[in-house]
Amino acid sequence: xxxxxxxxxxxxxxxxxxxxxxxxxxxxxxxxxxxxxxxxxxxxxxxxxxxxxxxxxxxxxxxxxxxxxxxxxxxxxxxxxxxxxxxxxxxxxxxxxxxxxxxxxxxxxxxxxxxxxxxxxxxxxxxxxxxxxxxxxxxxxxxxxxxxxxxxxxxxxxxxxxxxxxxxxxxxxxxxxxxxxxxxxxxxxxxxxxxxxxxxxxxxxxxxxxxxxxxxxxxxxxxxxxxxxxxxxxxxxxxxxxxxxxxxxxxxxxxxxxxxxxxxxxxxxxxxxxxxxxxxxxxxxxxxxxxxxxxxxxxxxxxxxxxxxxxxxxxxxxxxxxxxxxxxxxxxxxxxxxxxxxxxxx
Numbered sequence: 464x465x466x467x468x469x470x471x472x473x474x475x476x477x478x479x480x481x482x483x484x485x486x487x488x489x490x491x492x493x494x495x496x497x498x499x500x501x502x503x504x505x506x507x508x509x510x511x512x513x514x515x516x517x518x519x520x521x522x523x524x525x526x527x528x529x530x531x532x533x534x535x536x537x538x539x540x541x542x543x544x545x546x547x548x549x550x551x552x553x554x555x556x557x558x559x560x561x562x563x564x565x566x567x568x569x570x571x572x573x574x575x576x577x578x579x580x581x582x583x584x585x586x587x588x589x590x591x592x593x594x595x596x597x598x599x600x601x602x603x604x605x606x607x608x609x610x611x612x613x614x615x616x617x618x619x620x621x622x623x624x625x626x627x628x629x630x631x632x633x634x635x636x637x638x639x640x641x642x643x644x645x646x647x648x649x650x651x652x653x654x655x656x657x658x659x660x661x662x663x664x665x666x667x668x669x670x671x672x673x674x675x676x677x678x679x680x681x682x683x684x685x686x687x688x689x690x691x692x693x694x695x696x697x698x699x700x701x702x703x704x705x706x707x708x709x710x711x712x713x714x715x716x717x718x719x720x721x722x723x724x725x726x727x728x729x730x731x732x733x734x735x736x737x738x739x740x741x742x743x744x745x746x747x748x749x750x751x752x753x754x755x756x757x758x759x760x761x762x763x764x765x766x767x768x769x770x771x772x773x774x775x776x777x778x779x780x781x782x783x784x785x786x787x788x789x790x791x792x793x794x795x796x797x798x799x800x801x802x803x804x805x806x807x808x809x
Contacts, residue, residue, distance in 0.1 A: 501762065501777060501778045504774060504776075505773075506772055506773055514808045515808065518808050523555055524544075524803035528549050530784065530799070530800070530802070530803055531547050531582075531798055532798070533797075535789050539610060541556050542556075543564060545585065548579070548581060550599065552566070569596075570598070578598070578599075578652050584596040584633060584635040585635070593610065594643065595617070598631040601651070602621065603645060620643065620671060624669065627663050629647045631649065631650055632645050633647065634646050638692060638720065645690065646669075648666045649666060668680045668690065672720065680714075680722050681701070681714075685705040688704040697715060698714065699714045700713055700747070702759075709744050709759070710744065711728040738761040740761050744758070745782075746784055754773070758798075762799075763775065793807070793809060794807055
């Protein structure tokens with residue numbers, strides 16, 4: 464009888480252990496010292512103030528198809544991010560791990576369509592409302608409901624330029640006065656540049672001012688992708704993910720948020736040529752020192768405001784797509800193919 468009781472106790476102990484492991488499967492801790500997920504590379508002494516070579520890297524979400532467009536919500540201590548092909552937005556919190564937040568997130572039509580259907584870049588407006596690059600609907604949409612009770616209902620902030628539908632809005636940023644900047648490459652169209660549904664004959668960078676007026680800022684960049692403002696909002700950074708000539712650009716703005724001048728900040732072509740994971744410049748954010756943390760060749764490239772590559776978060780066997788900082792900018796969240804990473808910088 465004693466042996467049977469011991470066996471039963473052992474059996475239930477094993478069940479409890481397995482159950483705990485399963486519950487934590489989306490938040491497995493992975494550090495730079497013992498994992499092939501990612502490592503930190505320092506190329507310049509200035510990077511040591513930005514990120515530690517021993518920064519802790521943790522997988523906080525996995526099992527997605529292609530994750531993109533993360534945004535941190537300070538009031539909720541919550542990360543939101545898109546799973547583009549699955550037309551969903553997910554949320555992550557420390558308490559509840561990863562959960563579905565919103566579906567459908569990018570395409571709300573009833574007829575099946577090809578190409579990228581989901582949401583992509585996300586940001587918050589000055590009232591804390593969620594703004595969404597909706598690849599499927601080909602517009603910048605605003606979520607009508609609160610973040611506490613999200614419902615798939617949207618208001619189109621802008622859906623066309625000169626009465627022509629956008630290609631597929633990709634990434635977005637917003638200034639303190641409410642001016643929205645976004646990129647519009649052809650990635651969301653099923654047949655790309657030759658898609659019969661394409662109406663604009665260029666890929667643009669656009670501005671929507673606080674009155675709702677839309678202006679074209681740039682029409683000369685092939686595959687405009689990531690976009691962000693410098694901390695003083697005097698410079699607009701844009702990434703081109705063109706397969707052949709990928710670059711990061713810096714454009715100086717006037718007091719109305721329009722472009723005065725611009726040039727290439729850093730050419731990603733050579734970086735891509737020698738990279739293991741060969742991809743162009745993608746989504747990015749700006750740290751508290753003004754450095755660019757950009758998805759690109761081999762992971763998250765850390766670029767100084769002067770255009771020097773000072774470090775790299777090397778992500779193995781996956782394509783990094785974008786990233787987002789928390790409110791104090793000491794934690795970075797990275798979207799990469801099918802996983803989301805949390806990186807405590809120091």
